[in-house]
Amino acid sequence: MTAAVSVENATKTFGPFTALNDVSLEIAAGEFIVLLGPSGCGKTTLLSILGGFLSPSRGRVLIGGREMTNVTPAKRPTTTMFQDYALFPHMKLKDNVGFGLRMRGMAKTERDEKALGFLDLVGLRTAADKKPHELSGGQRQRVALARALAVDPEVLLLDEPLGALDLKLRRQMQDELKAIQKRVGTTFVHVTHDQEEAMAIADRIVVMNQGRIEDIGAPADIYMRPRSLFSAGFMGEVNFIPGRVTALDPTSATVETALGTVTLSLTAFTAGAPIAGQAVTFCIRPEHFRRAEGEQANLVSLGQARITGQAFFGTHYRCHLAPDAAPDLSLVVHMRQSTHVSDGDAVPLAVPAKDVVVLPGTTKDT
Amino acid sequence: MRNVLISTVSWVYATLIFGFIFLPVAVLVLFSFQDGRLPVPPFNGFSTQWYAAVFADRKLMAALANSFVVALVSSLIACLLGFLAAYALARHKLPGSALQRGLLIAPMTVSYLIIALGLLTVLNTFGIPLSLWTVGVGHVVINLPLCFAIIYSSMGDHHINIERAARDLGASDFKVMVLVTAPMLMPSILAAFFLSVTFSWDEFIIAFLLSRFDVTLPVEIWSLLRSGLNPKTNAIGSLVFLVSVAALLLLEFTLFRKSGKS
Numbered sequence: 001m002t003a004a005v006s007v008e009n010a011t012k013t014f015g016p017f018t019a020l021n022d023v024s025l026e027i028a029a030g031e032f033i034v035l036l037g038p039s040g041c042g043k044t045t046l047l048s049i050l051g052g053f054l055s056p057s058r059g060r061v062l063i064g065g066r067e068m069t070n071v072t073p074a075k076r077p078t079t080t081m082f083q084d085y086a087l088f089p090h091m092k093l094k095d096n097v098g099f100g101l102r103m104r105g106m107a108k109t110e111r112d113e114k115a116l117g118f119l120d121l122v123g124l125r126t127a128a129d130k131k132p133h134e135l136s137g138g139q140r141q142r143v144a145l146a147r148a149l150a151v152d153p154e155v156l157l158l159d160e161p162l163g164a165l166d167l168k169l170r171r172q173m174q175d176e177l178k179a180i181q182k183r184v185g186t187t188f189v190h191v192t193h194d195q196e197e198a199m200a201i202a203d204r205i206v207v208m209n210q211g212r213i214e215d216i217g218a219p220a221d222i223y224m225r226p227r228s229l230f231s232a233g234f235m236g237e238v239n240f241i242p243g244r245v246t247a248l249d250p251t252s253a254t255v256e257t258a259l260g261t262v263t264l265s266l267t268a269f270t271a272g273a274p275i276a277g278q279a280v281t282f283c284i285r286p287e288h289f290r291r292a293e294g295e296q297a298n299l300v301s302l303g304q305a306r307i308t309g310q311a312f313f314g315t316h317y318r319c320h321l322a323p324d325a326a327p328d329l330s331l332v333v334h335m336r337q338s339t340h341v342s343d344g345d346a347v348p349l350a351v352p353a354k355d356v357v358v359l360p361g362t363t364k365d366t
Numbered sequence: 367m368r369n370v371l372i373s374t375v376s377w378v379y380a381t382l383i384f385g386f387i388f389l390p391v392a393v394l395v396l397f398s399f400q401d402g403r404l405p406v407p408p409f410n411g412f413s414t415q416w417y418a419a420v421f422a423d424r425k426l427m428a429a430l431a432n433s434f435v436v437a438l439v440s441s442l443i444a445c446l447l448g449f450l451a452a453y454a455l456a457r458h459k460l461p462g463s464a465l466q467r468g469l470l471i472a473p474m475t476v477s478y479l480i481i482a483l484g485l486l487t488v489l490n491t492f493g494i495p496l497s498l499w500t501v502g503v504g505h506v507v508i509n510l511p512l513c514f515a516i517i518y519s520s521m522g523d524h525h526i527n528i529e530r531a532a533r534d535l536g537a538s539d540f541k542v543m544v545l546v547t548a549p550m551l552m553p554s555i556l557a558a559f560f561l562s563v564t565f566s567w568d569e570f571i572i573a574f575l576l577s578r579f580d581v582t583l584p585v586e587i588w589s590l591l592r593s594g595l596n597p598k599t600n601a602i603g604s605l606v607f608l609v610s611v612a613a614l615l616l617l618e619f620t621l622f623r624k625s626g627k628s
Contacts, residue, residue, distance in 0.1 A: 073530075084527055103535055147535070
């Protein structure tokens with residue numbers, strides 16, 4: 001089963017602390033949504049509000065068009081997969097998975113059969129008579145998934161389910177989660193602080209910070225065309241270069257930066273049209289820099305820079321560069337494996353115009 | 367050399383300590399097999415006649431049965447009440463919860479004599495006749511704090527998510543308690559139960575002051591002792607000891623099994 005979820009102006013305060021600040025979010029049925037953000041950003045609070053473990057101080061929650069704001073967890077078409085798995089330690093796996101069905105009054109033989117089916121889905125059919133303490137972390141995690149799915153929820157809520165696993169297992173489980181979500185078609189809302197995990201599994205990522213949504217979009221959109229400085233910085237390494245809008249025309253804007261004056265198309269301004277005189281920040285990913293070789297169309301020249309440090313990362317060299325025009329600015333630039341780099345080299349820096357994102361504000365504000 | 371000395375000293379120390387604790391019991395058990403009228407040295411020979419006498423004594427056997435019933439029923443009630451109190455205080459925000467916890471544990475610090483006298487006054491005031499029931503009530507009063515403390519201390523925060531998961535899957539509060547919380551806490555509930563059984567089984571002052579016609583075993587033994595020393599009292603004492611040991615072993619076994627597995 002699957003259902004759309006709609007959060008309207010949800011706010012949650014704990015005393016003087018605002019955990020969630022006027023958040024609105026539309027999730028389509030069958031979508032895999034990831035709530036991403038640092039700890040304390042409100043993502044778990046939002047998930048708890050969806051699951052019914054918390055009720056919002058203001059605003060409302062609709063699931064499949066039905067009002068759910070003050071409905072108890074047991075009566076919601078949602079199930080939650082907890083970070084610590086929360087398996088019943090005294091029950092066999094099949095009884096763990098069948099628990100929700102038992103609560104719905106299903107007879108023993110029928111629910112055992114169904115539980116076995118879901119254990120099969122997560123590859124643990126043969127362990128059905130084991131108890132949770134006999135399993136590894138990854139296996140427990142799968143049982144928790146099977147248990148949550150066994151009651152055919154319309155929406156599955158996952159609270160950092162992969163947080164306790166080691167990196168390799170986490171990457172493997174991500175693929176499995178994604179595959180299982182495709183098979184069952186249930187709406188998944190997944191909370192994590194790991195942006196790689198978010199990109200690996202999400203249909204859409206919701207980047208959150210300080211109780212607000214910073215950015216929503218497909219992983220590539222969020223990474224390539226972030227709509228907030230926080231989102232740009234959180235999704236991966238990025239260079240922030242401060243500037244000021246000096247001139248505007250209907251299709252482009254001229255920005256003065258420490259690395260020179262640059263004219264960019266208005267599409268580079270992802271967070272809205274620029275205003276003359278506005279303080280802005282350039283966001284450039286390390287892998288987007290190029291060596292300026294002659295005059296090339298659509299390439300923005302950023303002047304000469306000198307390599308101050310470099311390390312080989314396999315797929316690329318990660319270099320620190322100090323631009324000649326602004327020596328206190330340290331840029332992180334990825335250079336091709338095949339290039340020869342050494343400290344002190346002068347590099348003519350450039351970046352394709354389409355890869356530059358300009359956002360209002362300065363990094364000091366965030 | 368130094369190690370040998372330390373290990374010798376610790377062995378001697380352990381022997382003395384255990385001797386001090388268990389010698390009286392050993393002597394009691396030994397002289398319950400005395401072939402003669404007095405349970406004092408010299409040991410005249412081995413005989414089970416006093417055990418035969420114990421099992422033939424209807425009053426003693428009735429007291430034994432009474433003790434069993436009182437121990438089991440009062441411990442069951444104490445465990446149930448202790449569990450409910452622990453659940454409420456661990457899982458819900460209650461007004462003055464620190465005070466309530468204190469009040470629940472407070473009877474532990476009051477002497478059994480005071481508790482017995484207090485109960486006696488209350489029972490008299492309300493005109494409730496003394497019986498095994500009143501003894502049971504007394505034992506619930508002394509064992510409830512123990513049961514509460516043991517069970518409460520084992521209710522960790524890591525259980526909260528598990529209960530939450532059960533609720534999320536559609537379980538009512540009652541079902542969460544019966545199907546999830548209580549089974550998870552079973553080791554400590556059993557520990558509390560068996561400890562209260564042994565305490566109730568051995569308890570004399572409350573049983574003595576709050577009973578009339580039907581009495582528990584310690585009270586019956588006390589009345590036997592009034593007519594002088596007799597290997598029969600040793601025999602019944604050995605039996606009492608045996609039952610306590612059995613209860614403790616059972617507790618150890620069940621706890622060990624549970625904790626050894628997970």
